Amino acid sequence: MAKIDSTASDYRQLPPEIEALVNERETARKNKDWKLADKIRETIKKKGYIVKDADYGPQVTPVPE
Secondary structure, X not given: XXXXXXXXXXXXXXXXXXXXXXXXXXXXXXXXXXXXXXXXXXXXXXOOEEEEEEOOEEEEEEOOO
16 A cells, blocks of 8 residues: 555545545556556546655645635
């Protein structure tokens, strides 16, 4: 399971669905399946979150309003 840094301004917990997608994306990245990783990133974005890759793992934040 990927270490996820949820840096939302109120530090709320990520919804389980988003956390699962982020973990699935990290698996795709480890397998160098960049197409799938990009597709999952877009799915996450459509659900209201942005994923940024960092040295320590993915950083997930809500899409700014």
